[in-house]
Amino acid sequence: MQKQLKAPANAPGDRKPPAEVRTKVEEIIEDVRTNGDDAVRRYSALFDKWDRPSYRLSADEIESIVSSLPQQVLDDIVQVQASVRNFAELQLESLREFEAETMPGVFLGQKNLPIRAVGTYIPGGRYPLLASAHMTTLTAKVAGVERVIACTPPIDGQIPAATVAAMHLAGADEIHIVGGVQAIAAMAVGTESIPKVDLIAGPGNAYVAEAKRQLFGEVGIDLFAGPTEVLIVADETATPATIAVDLVSQAEHGPDSPAILITTDEEIGREAIRLVEAILVDLPTRDFAAPAWADHGQVILVDDLDEAYRLADEFASEHVQIFTREPRRALEAMRDYGALFLGEETCVSYGDKVIGTNHTLPTRGAARYTGGLWVGKFIKTVTYQEIRDLSSSAKLGELCGRAARVERFEGHARSGDLRAARYGGADLSWAAGIFDVSALGNGVRA
Incomplete structure (x- = not known):
C-alpha cells in the first residue's frame, strides 16, 4: 500500500x-550545414552576445587562462580528474579482447577500437560546469580517442576560465568558446574552423538535447538526457536532515528536476518535508530548487522495503540514494537506475563533482534500457573472422547455402556454395558456363 505524503503539483511533462x-x-x-562558420558566428552573436576573430583558443591563450586561476582551484581539478581517470581506466581494463577457435580452423575474435574523433559539449548558462569536462573529455582520452574537440559557451560575455582549465587538463585537443545548437551542429557537420567529429557527448539545455536528437545517425551521441532526477529510499534508520539536504541539492539543477523520497517511516517522511521547506527559504538557488520541489517533488510512504525497491524501479531514476540499515541489499533488489549511492556516507553530489564515477546518466525512465556514459561509449567493439581449415569452410558453405535459400537469398547461398565446391568438392551446377571451379585452386596458402 502506498500513501502520498507530498504529491507533485505538476505531472511529468x-x-x-x-x-x-x-x-x-x-x-x-x-x-550551419549550409553556411558554416558564418552561421555559427551569427548565432553566437545573437544568443550569447559573443564574437571574436576565432572561437578556438590558442595554446598561448589557454596557458594564460589556466595560469590566471588560484592554485587551489587547479589542484582540486587535478585531484578530481585523477579520480575520474582512475575509474575510467578500471572500466577500460574490464573490456576484453579475445580470439577463439570455435570449430576446427575457424577463428573468431573481437577488438576494441577507440572512436577517432569526439566532440564534447560542456554547458555554461549561469554557472561553469567543470565536472562535465572531466566526465566527457577525460573519459574519451582514457578510451584512446585520437582527437577531442571541446566546446563551451561564454558566461556573461566572458571566457569561463575554470572550465577551460578543466577541458585543457582533461586532454582536449581543441577548445572552442562557442555554445548552444550552433556548437553541436558545427561539430556534427564540420565547418571551416570546427572539424567534424564522429560522436558528441555532453549535457545541455532543451535546445542542445534536441540538436543531438536530430543529428543522431549522422553522428553518434552519448545518450538522451533530460532534467536531473534524484530518488531516495529510506527506512526508520535514516536521518531526515540528510534526506532533506540531498533532495534540495539535486532540485537546484533546474525547476523541472524531480526530487523523490520513498520511505517506510511516516515520521521521517514528514520531517524531511518540513526540513526541505525550511532549507529553501534562503537557499541562493531557490529560484530553481523551490519550483522543482513544488512541482515535481514527492514523498511516498510504503509498507516495507520490498515495496520501496519495486516502486523505485518503476521510477527508474537517474540517481538513487539508499538510506537503510542494509544499503547493499539494493544491489540485488533493484535493476533500473542510472547510479546507486549506498548509505548516508555518500551522496549524489559526490557523483556529480568529485568521486570518480561518471555523472552523465540516463533520465526519464531511460535507465530501463541503458546505463550512463562510460569509457566503453568511446570505443567500438568490432569482430573479425578467419578460417584456416578448408574442410570447415566447406561445411559452413553447405550450411550457408541451405540457410540462405530458406530466406530466398540466392546470392548469399551461392557464396556458400562456391566454398563448399572449392574446398569440399560439392556440386556447383549453377556455375556451368560461367566459370571453371577447378581453376580456382584449393585455397592452400603459400
Whole structure:
C-alpha cells in the first residue's frame, strides 16, 4: 500500500520538446550545414552576445587562462580528474579482447577500437560546469580517442576560465568558446574552423538535447538526457536532515528536476518535508530548487522495503540514494537506475563533482534500457573472422547455402556454395558456363 505524503503539483511533462524548439533547432542545423562558420558566428552573436576573430583558443591563450586561476582551484581539478581517470581506466581494463577457435580452423575474435574523433559539449548558462569536462573529455582520452574537440559557451560575455582549465587538463585537443545548437551542429557537420567529429557527448539545455536528437545517425551521441532526477529510499534508520539536504541539492539543477523520497517511516517522511521547506527559504538557488520541489517533488510512504525497491524501479531514476540499515541489499533488489549511492556516507553530489564515477546518466525512465556514459561509449567493439581449415569452410558453405535459400537469398547461398565446391568438392551446377571451379585452386596458402 502506498500513501502520498507530498504529491507533485505538476505531472511529468511530455518527453517530446515543444514544436517551436524542434523547428528552431532544425533551422539552425541547416543554416550551419549550409553556411558554416558564418552561421555559427551569427548565432553566437545573437544568443550569447559573443564574437571574436576565432572561437578556438590558442595554446598561448589557454596557458594564460589556466595560469590566471588560484592554485587551489587547479589542484582540486587535478585531484578530481585523477579520480575520474582512475575509474575510467578500471572500466577500460574490464573490456576484453579475445580470439577463439570455435570449430576446427575457424577463428573468431573481437577488438576494441577507440572512436577517432569526439566532440564534447560542456554547458555554461549561469554557472561553469567543470565536472562535465572531466566526465566527457577525460573519459574519451582514457578510451584512446585520437582527437577531442571541446566546446563551451561564454558566461556573461566572458571566457569561463575554470572550465577551460578543466577541458585543457582533461586532454582536449581543441577548445572552442562557442555554445548552444550552433556548437553541436558545427561539430556534427564540420565547418571551416570546427572539424567534424564522429560522436558528441555532453549535457545541455532543451535546445542542445534536441540538436543531438536530430543529428543522431549522422553522428553518434552519448545518450538522451533530460532534467536531473534524484530518488531516495529510506527506512526508520535514516536521518531526515540528510534526506532533506540531498533532495534540495539535486532540485537546484533546474525547476523541472524531480526530487523523490520513498520511505517506510511516516515520521521521517514528514520531517524531511518540513526540513526541505525550511532549507529553501534562503537557499541562493531557490529560484530553481523551490519550483522543482513544488512541482515535481514527492514523498511516498510504503509498507516495507520490498515495496520501496519495486516502486523505485518503476521510477527508474537517474540517481538513487539508499538510506537503510542494509544499503547493499539494493544491489540485488533493484535493476533500473542510472547510479546507486549506498548509505548516508555518500551522496549524489559526490557523483556529480568529485568521486570518480561518471555523472552523465540516463533520465526519464531511460535507465530501463541503458546505463550512463562510460569509457566503453568511446570505443567500438568490432569482430573479425578467419578460417584456416578448408574442410570447415566447406561445411559452413553447405550450411550457408541451405540457410540462405530458406530466406530466398540466392546470392548469399551461392557464396556458400562456391566454398563448399572449392574446398569440399560439392556440386556447383549453377556455375556451368560461367566459370571453371577447378581453376580456382584449393585455397592452400603459400
